[in-house]
Amino acid sequence: MTTEPSTVPTGGPHRPPEEEYLRLHHQICFSLHAASRAFSGVYRVVLKDLGLTYPQYLVMLVLWEHGELPVKRIGELLRLDSGTLSPLLKRLEAAGLVHRARSTEDERSVTVRLTERGDALREPAQRVPRRIAEATGLTAAEVTELRERLTRLTDALDSARLTD
Amino acid sequence: MTTEPSTVPTGGPHRPPEEEYLRLHHQICFSLHAASRAFSGVYRVVLKDLGLTYPQYLVMLVLWEHGELPVKRIGELLRLDSGTLSPLLKRLEAAGLVHRARSTEDERSVTVRLTERGDALREPAQRVPRRIAEATGLTAAEVTELRERLTRLTDALDSARLTD
DNA sequence: CCCATTTTAGTTGTGCACAACTTGATTGTG
DNA sequence: CACAATCAAGTTGTGCACAACTAAAATGGG
Numbered sequence: 279m280t281t282e283p284s285t286v287p288t289g290g291p292h293r294p295p296e297e298e299y300l301r302l303h304h305q306i307c308f309s310l311h312a313a314s315r316a317f318s319g320v321y322r323v324v325l326k327d328l329g330l331t332y333p334q335y336l337v338m339l340v341l342w343e344h345g346e347l348p349v350k351r352i353g354e355l356l357r358l359d360s361g362t363l364s365p366l367l368k369r370l371e372a373a374g375l376v377h378r379a380r381s382t383e384d385e386r387s388v389t390v391r392l393t394e395r396g397d398a399l400r401e402p403a404q405r406v407p408r409r410i411a412e413a414t415g416l417t418a419a420e421v422t423e424l425r426e427r428l429t430r431l432t433d434a435l436d437s438a439r440l441t442d
Numbered sequence: 443m444t445t446e447p448s449t450v451p452t453g454g455p456h457r458p459p460e461e462e463y464l465r466l467h468h469q470i471c472f473s474l475h476a477a478s479r480a481f482s483g484v485y486r487v488v489l490k491d492l493g494l495t496y497p498q499y500l501v502m503l504v505l506w507e508h509g510e511l512p513v514k515r516i517g518e519l520l521r522l523d524s525g526t527l528s529p530l531l532k533r534l535e536a537a538g539l540v541h542r543a544r545s546t547e548d549e550r551s552v553t554v555r556l557t558e559r560g561d562a563l564r565e566p567a568q569r570v571p572r573r574i575a576e577a578t579g580l581t582a583a584e585v586t587e588l589r590e591r592l593t594r595l596t597d598a599l600d601s602a603r604l605t606d
Numbered sequence: 607c608c609c610a611t612t613t614t615a616g617t618t619g620t621g622c623a624c625a626a627c628t629t630g631a632t633t634g635t636g
Numbered sequence: 637c638a639c640a641a642t643c644a645a646g647t648t649g650t651g652c653a654c655a656a657c658t659a660a661a662a663t664g665g666g
Contacts, residue, residue: 306585307481307574308500309592312521314478315623316599317471322624333652336472350614357476360615362653369651386614386661410471413602414595421470424591428473431578431588435480438577479653486654497622514644524645526623532646533621550631550644 320413324406328399333362334370335406341376342400346391348381375399484577488570492563497526498534499570505540506564510555512545539563 321332330338333356340355341347347355353363367390370376375396381387416424485496494502497520504519505511511519517527531554534540539560545551580588 306578306589307485307496308520309589309596310478310481311496311500313592313596313599314474315521316596317474318623320599320602321471331651332471332475336475348614349616356472357479358652359654361617361655364616366652380615384614384662388615413599414470415598415602416595424595425470425473427588428477431580432473432477432480434579435477435484435577438484438579482653495621512644513646522622523624525625525647528646530622544645548632548644552645 320410324409324413328403328406329373330399333358333366335403337363337366337370338375338396338399338403341390341392341396342403346389348387348389349378350387352390370396484574488573488577492567492570493537494563497522497530499567501527501530501534502539502560502563502567505554505556505560506567510553512551512553513542514551516554534560 318332321335325332325335328335336356337352340352349360349363349367353359367376367378371378374393376390377393378388378390381389411421414421482496485499489496489499492499500520501516504516513524513527513531516531517523531540531542535542538557540554541557542552542554545553575585578585
């Protein structure tokens with residue numbers, strides 16, 4: 279029974295809809311998962327010179343854009359919570375790229391700002407996007423379309439989760 | 443200097459192409475990352491009843507389809523190595539869903555097969571895909587298109603990585 | 607003014623991803 | 637046959653994601 283359950287698609291004349299769903303679904307959930315990991319893999323190679331991981335790079339991107347931010351705001355921008363960010367920021371601080379300090383006006387808040395080294399890293403990082411873009415083999419228009427589709431998908435998934 | 447570097451897009455009359463790249467690129471890499479995590483979040487909720495995590499569910503999917511497989515083959519199908527699979531399979535075995543045994547013909551290989559409980563879990567799992575499909579808010583055609591795009595992207599990223 | 611509630615970071619524990627390495631079995635070639 | 641090269645799993649160590657929790661500060665209603 280367990281040695282040969284439900285083999286290849288089917289032998290029957292019509293396929294039950296649930297089977298069809300299972301297959302399609304398997305493919306979409308797996309392909310997104312795989313694409314995400316393939317992306318990290320390429321980033322791992324490209325970011326090696328900078329000494330950054332992919333999530334660390336995302337944090338640096340928002341800091342390069344904004345200069346300094348409270349941890350809370352970084353979390354909102356990157357959709358990450360303190361359980362992920364606290365140790366990550368600690369590692370960036372240990373690497374001398376950022377500085378963390380309690381806000382004086384609100385002692386609950388911690389402000390993260392770039393150090394001189396962190397700011398300087400921006401220059402070599404400028405070359406990263408083009409290398410990644412080349413690796414994807416997508417045109418700018420395709421990138422935009424895919425991004426929009428993924429953003430809509432994320433919003434749909436997030437709101438579906440709330441109503442569960 | 444570090445307090446306000448490179449603020450908003452620009453103040454200048456023409457934007458340097460690297461800046462444009464940085465922005466677009468930021469968005470695509472972030473959106474894929476976020477979509478992947480949003481997906482896991484929905485799966486986490488839906489799979490809770492089955493007592494499976496998302497990666498465990500992927501392994502169960504290929505086992506439900508093939509009945510039994512060597513670890514090596516599972517890794518090929520899911521693009522995962524033994525460093526990820528060994529402990530994951532150990533947890534599935536501890537949960538009584540699979541059984542692992544050294545192959546008699548090749549002592550290097552370990553064959554993973556479903557236990558009766560693992561096979562039985564297939565029935566309630568049939569309802570998962572529809573729930574996920576509803577959460578995505580996508581039509582079947584959109585799912586197919588997105589999946590194809592992501593698969594092409596993964597292939598492009600993987601081959602780009604090899605030539606690095 | 608006081609205290610319950612909320613907010614912000616941080617901590618702990620579990621699981622996944624992956625590089626680098628180890629162990630033991632198999633294969634191919636001299 | 638012998639032994640180097642290869643191969644399959646597993647182990648170790650690092651980092652990310654996230655749920656659940658704690659600690660400390662701020663806020664707001666009575």
